[in-house]
Amino acid sequence: MWTLFRWQSLVDYIAVTLFLYALLHLAREARALRTAFVIVTLYAGALLARNFDLVITSWVLQAAALIGIAVLVLTFQTELRYVLLRLNSLSPLLPQQSGAPGQTGRAIAEASLHLASSRTGALIVILGHDTIAGLVTGGVPVGGTVSPQLLEAIFQKSSPLHDGAVLIAGDRLIEAMAILPLTERQDVPLVYGTRHRAGLGLSERTDALVIVASEERGEVSLMHSGGVRLIESAEQLTQLLQTSPRRPVVPWRKRAARLLFADAKLKMISATIAALIWAISVIPTGNTIRIVSVPVEFSAVPRGLSIADQSAPRITLQLRGNSWRMNTDDFSRLMVRFSLRNMHEGVQHLHVSAHNIDLPPGMVLDDASPSDLTVRLVKK
Numbered sequence: 587m588w589t590l591f592r593w594q595s596l597v598d599y600i601a602v603t604l605f606l607y608a609l610l611h612l613a614r615e616a617r618a619l620r621t622a623f624v625i626v627t628l629y630a631g632a633l634l635a636r637n638f639d640l641v642i643t644s645w646v647l648q649a650a651a652l653i654g655i656a657v658l659v660l661t662f663q664t665e666l667r668y669v670l671l672r673l674n675s676l677s678p679l680l681p682q683q684s685g686a687p688g689q690t691g692r693a694i695a696e697a698s699l700h701l702a703s704s705r706t707g708a709l710i711v712i713l714g715h716d717t718i719a720g721l722v723t724g725g726v727p728v729g730g731t732v733s734p735q736l737l738e739a740i741f742q743k744s745s746p747l748h749d750g751a752v753l754i755a756g757d758r759l760i761e762a763m764a765i766l767p768l769t770e771r772q773d774v775p776l777v778y779g780t781r782h783r784a785g786l787g788l789s790e791r792t793d794a795l796v797i798v799a800s801e802e803r804g805e806v807s808l809m810h811s812g813g814v815r816l817i818e819s820a821e822q823l824t825q826l827l828q829t830s831p832r833r834p835v836v837p838w839r840k841r842a843a844r845l846l847f848a849d850a851k852l853k854m855i856s857a858t859i860a861a862l863i864w865a866i867s868v869i870p871t872g873n874t875i876r877i878v879s880v881p882v883e884f885s886a887v888p889r890g891l892s893i894a895d896q897s898a899p900r901i902t903l904q905l906r907g908n909s910w911r912m913n914t915d916d917f918s919r920l921m922v923r924f925s926l927r928n929m930h931e932g933v934q935h936l937h938v939s940a941h942n943i944d945l946p947p948g949m950v951l952d953d954a955s956p957s958d959l960t961v962r963l964v965k966k
Contacts, residue, residue, distance in 0.1 A: 598864065598947075599860055599861070599864050602860040602863060602864065603853075603856050603857050603860040604856075606856040606859050606860055607852060607853055607856035621654065621657065621658050622658060624654060625651050625654040625655055625658065628647050628648075628650050628651040628654060629647070629648070629651045630863060631647045632644045632645075632647035632648040632651065635647060688824075688828060689757070690732045690754070690756070690757040691823075691824045691827035691828050692820075692824050693732050693733050693734050693737070694710060694712070694732065694737065694754070694797065694823070694827060695820040695821075695823035695824040695827065696734045696820050697710075697734040697737035697738050698710065698737075698797050698799050698806045698817070698820075698823060699806055699817070699819070699820045699823070700734065700738060701737075701738060701741055701799040702799040702800060702804050702805060702806045703804060705801055705802075705804055706738075706741055706742065706743070706799065706801060707741065707748075707781055707799055707800065707801035708737070708741040708781075708797070708798070708799035709750065709751040709752070709766070709781045709784060709785060709796070709797075709798055709799075710737065710751065710752055710754065710796070710797040710798075710799075711751050711752065711753050711754065711764070711766070711785075711788060711794050711795070711796050711797075712754045712794060712795040712796075712797075712827065713753060713754065713755045713794050714792065714793035714794050714795065715793055716791075716792035716793045716794065717792075718753075718788070718792055718794070721766070721767050721788065721791055721792065722751075722753070722764050722765065722766060722767075722788070723764070723765045724750065724763060724764055724765040725750070725753070725761040725762065725763055725764035725765070726747060726761065726762050726763045727760065727761055728752075728759050728760060728761060728762050729758065729759075729760060730758070730759050731757055731758060731759070732754055732757055732758065732759050736759060737752065737759070740752060740762050741799075747762040747763050749763055750762065750763040750764050750765055750766075751763075751764045751765075751766050751784065751785075751796075752764070765784075766784035766785065766787055766788045766796075767784070767787040767788060767791065768780070768783045768784055768786075768787045769783050769784075769786035769787040769790060769812075770787075771786065771790075771812075774786065777802075777803070779800075779802070781798050781800075782798050782800075782807065782814075785797075785798045785807070785809045786809055786812060786814070789809040789810055789811060789812055789813075790811070790812040793810075793811070794810075795808065795809070795810050795827065796808070796809040796810070797809075797817075797823070805817075806823065808823065808826055808827075874906070874907060874912045875904060875905065875906050875952065876904075876905050876907075876912050876917075877902060877903070877904050877905075878902070878903050878905065878917045878920065879900050879901070879902050879903075880900060880901055880903060880917075880920045880921045880922055880943075881899065881900055881921045881922070882896065882898070882899060882900065882901060882921065882922050882923075882924070882959065883921050883922070883923045883924070884923075884924050884925075884926055884961070885923060885924070885925050885926070885927075886925045886926055886927035887926045887963075888926065888927070888928070888929060888930070888963070890965060890966060891929075891930075891931060891963045891964065891965060891966065892963070892964060892965075892966050893961055893962070893963060894962045894963070894964040895961070895962050896959060896960065896961045896962075897956065897959055897960040897961070898956055898959055901922045901938055901954055901955070901956065901959070902954070902955045903920075903922075903943070903951060903953070903954050904951070904952040904953040904954070904955075905945070905949050905950070905951060905952065906949065906950050906951075906952045907946075907949035907950065920943065920944070920945075921943075921944075922938055922942050922943055922954075923942055923943070923944070924936050924942060924959070924961075926961075926963070929963060930963070931963050931964060931965060932962065932963060933960055933961070933962050934960065934961050934962075934963060935958060935959075935960055936958065936959045936960070936961065937957065937958050937959075938954040938956070938957050938958065938959060939951070939954075
């Protein structure tokens with residue numbers, strides 16, 4: 587039973603939990619990820635069916651998962667590219683570029699000033715280091731390179747994508763029609779409409795740079811850390827986008843707390859699913875027995891001594907576990923290990939037990955033959 591609680595099992599559980607959380611989080615924003623989650627569920631069901639020897643059910647679920655993969659690749663190519671672009675902008679752990687690259691900054695500045703002069707409203711977000719998970723909702727994946735023509739086309743009133751904000755990461759426009767959180771401040775100017783309040787709301791909560799082109803006044807505003815700066819020219823905005831200071835570094839304890847407790851409900855669901863997968867995989871069901879012959883390894887042989895002979899070079903083990911683990915684990919790396927630390931010259935008697943074997947989680951040792959081993963240590 588103690589083999590279930592090795593450090594490898596803990597690492598396995600944490601890795602699966604993090605993977606499921608990332609998958610579920612992105613699945614809320616892209617249909618392709620929802621399809622991918624269904625495929626993962628089908629495959630998990632196939633493994634579970636195989637574990638209980640439901641052969642036909644396992645075949646059907648595996649076939650459905652393979653068909654799902656084909657559908658995913660053929661139908662959702664655009665969204666898959668979007669997800670890959672989105673991963674970096676959602677991760678609070680990965681470093682991101684400060685501001686916008688030179689060419690991208692110039693394109694954003696030119697489009698913003700031109701939209702404002704033509705009395706066309708626009709809301710442009712340049713993502714920074716902070717995650718926008720849980721703050722920005724909705725949105726349509728784009729995945730194109732930022733250009734003045736693309737930005738101006740999106741915000742034309744005849745465009746189906748003109749409502750909401752566009753999100754930019756590096757030189758890529760990853761999303762349009764995104765909904766930003768509104769500011770809760772009461773001291774905002776009365777002339778500010780929904781776009782300005784949304785831009786302030788996001789800039790207060792993250793280190794993103796938000797550009798608002800006013801439809802009514804023909805002005806361009808740059809918002810950062812809850813502050814607003816009126817822009818006078820494209821050259822000024824280009825310079826600010828490349829050199830705008832970022833929010834002061836948040837202490838690691840606050841970052842850790844935010845990372846741990848943000849989106850807590852989804853994290854709990856991920857942890858629960860990971861626990862179920864782990865339990866299915868490693869808890870012994872005792873319905874399959876396999877007999878394997880493994881070598882013997884000795885470690886920590888005292889200095890000045892060597893092994894003259896041993897009673898058996900290999901041990902035959904009778905292992906019990908579920909059929910799935912028996913069919914997937916590599917038994918070629920299995921061996922019986924003995925430490926000879928603090929032993930003296932002469933014949934030593936060693937007993938074979940589960941403590942001498944790195945059994946995979948979910949397997950137990952039923953029997954060992956021989957169950958005892960003798961080695962003779964002699965001086966070199």
